[in-house]
Amino acid sequence: MNKFGNIVLAFYYAGLGMAIAPYPSLAQSGNQSDITGPNPVEIVPNLDTNNRELESNFLKADRLAYEAQLQQASNSEAVQLLEEYQALDFCNHLKLERCGKVPTAEQIVQVLNQNWQQTGQKSAVIYVSSQQEQIEILSIFPSISNSTKQSLSPEKIASSIHRVQVPEASKPLVQETVKNLRRNITNIRRVSPVYLESAQQLYQWVIAPLEEELRNREIDTLVFSMDSGLRLIPISVLHDGEQFLMEKYNISVIPSFGLTDTGYFDVRKRKLLAMGATQFRDQNPLPAVELELEAIAQTSWQSEIFFNAEFTVENFIKENRLGQFGIIHLATHGEFKPGEIENSYIQFTDRRLNLFELRQLAKSLGWTDGDRPLIELFVLSACQTAVGDESAELGFAGLAIQVGVKSALASVWRVSDLGTLALMGEYYQQLAQTPIKVQALRQAQLKLLKGETRISEGKLQFSNGSRIPLPPALQGQTDANLSHPFFWSSFIAIGNWN
Structure with a gap:
């Protein structure tokens, strides 16, 4: 840890009357670049998990000391102090057992x-x-x-x-x-x-x-x-x-630069797994999901589609073991809730899968295995996030880390079914032409903002001229103005931006 990080920790321990030396530097995982060193599997042990409560208390109790040290630090030192603080914040909440190295400004x-x-x-x-x-x-x-x-x-x-x-x-x-x-x-x-x-x-x-x-x-x-x-x-x-x-x-x-895999790969070379459902036992229906999956199937992507009764945890595991997918798209309810990450979940037809279970599952499927291609993009197209809660924030912004993928795309509030269908359908069309994830998202958002993707005569019209007739359940939304930022601004790209 740099000298400023040591000072901040020293302030905290002194305040507790504890004669404890500062922990070694938190390392961060994620960078696959030859320049920055570690990829997701070249990682070193994190802090002793027995002291996790102490670390968490440090973040809350010594924030003012951290801010004072940040203000005094040189620019290069401030970069590492910011990276270390973010790593502590995310690693503690997400219960990460290992992290990688803190990058320098250079x-x-x-x-x-x-x-x-x-x-x-x-x-x-x-x-x-x-x-x-x-x-x-x-x-x-x-x-x-x-x-x-x-x-x-x-x-x-x-x-x-x-x-x-x-x-x-x-x-x-x-x-x-x-x-x-x-x-x-x-x-x-x-x-x-x-x-x-x-x-x-x-x-x-x-x-x-x-x-x-x-x-x-x-x-x-x-x-x-x-x-x-x-x-x-x-x-x-x-x-x-x-x-x-x-x-x-x-x-x-990004949660931090060091917690992000920054390597570039053309996503058009990877297969897509799309799954979702319209009906749930204890959740509101999502009537546009069938059309959303159909729109994905009609793009140029090599894809596997699973809908309604087929959208089970068992099938999710089976398909990920059989095929090496580069993009995983889940059109379903998901929620980032306050408290422990086990409180947050993704809804399958048969049951909820909490985010801690998903991380363990991703590990068993080899998503972070250095011998396999990485998951380039993980999309949650109907999720929502609790407002004003730090733990929910950390869960959302740390989605790519905890799932073990390079990038994630999710929403910070529940968008209407029609708005989600419009943005997601447009997104995959743009990604097929512009294989840079954030650039494709921007282009899709622009199409909605400028009215090139819109509702016309009971149909959803995309910017390429293709049209999808709306089912009866969505006919009541035909007056929706998709140019309003409610529909396009909630989706945020998390992690690798290339």
Whole structure:
């Protein structure tokens, strides 16, 4: 652990009157790059699980000491302090037994250069720390050259880091603004766009201080590592007064850089497993799921489809053992709930599978086995997340980690069946043309925003001109305005953004 992390821990232990040396550095898993070292199976032991309660208490009790040290740290030291704190937060809640190494600023810049070289997309990693009296934003950009062979001098690394404080954005004020945004954006009965006030305020706090840097560096993709209280912001809907943020940039969230597999692979080369149901014993029906699965089946993807009675845990296990799928799409109820991760679940036709069980299952299926291709994308198309609860936030933002996949796509509120069908159908069409996950999501969102994907004459029309007749259960939604951000902004890309 760097000296600032040690100091923070030392403050905590001293406060308890304990003569305990700081733990060794938390390592983080996920980076498959040759530059950053470990892939998901090259990992070192995490902290002693017997001390997990102590670690959790540290995070809550010594937050002010952490913020003080962050403010005093140099830019490079602040990067590692942010990474270590995020790792503690996620690893403790998700009960991860192992994590990988904390990356340095230089390693992050090198990976961004590598991604730029492979995809042609320039990405910026943006840490947003919501502190008691201010927001602090630290951004890391690719270097001037996208060559991964070129050595990075200390001057080049320093020039790739941009740091700013926003003193008027206190934690209570930011949290209230986030709540107002979510409350107003999900109330589609309002005639006037009341949500814009909060969307524009958050833009001024989080994005406006970076605008000049983003423009001058010609950034395409914003990769956010968000602090507690900010992880459920529908970032794509932040508004500059003229445009939504999504209209200008691809957007993704990550738990931390070190907890993310950053490697690029063309997802079009992988098979897709799509499963879901319309009827459940103790849940509301999802009448659009059948059409959602049909829309996926009609794309160019090589896919296996399981519907209603076939959508069982047993079949899920069987199919994943038989075929090496790169994309798994579950059109079903899912919920990220407060408390332990066992409280959160994904609904199959026969039973609920809680997220801890899913992680154990993923491990047994070899999803994190270095000898097998990784799951590139895991999609939950009808989930919801508890608002205002830190544990629910961690469960959502840590979805890719706990399931053992590179990327996840899920919603922070329950979108209407029709809205989900529209966005998911459009997403897979875009992904087939633009095999960069966050870019495909942005394009799908734009199609809804601009009315190119819309409801017309009792049918759902996609941007490519194809039309799906709506079943009787959805005919009552034919007046839905899919350009409203309620329908497109709730879905967030988590983890690998390439």
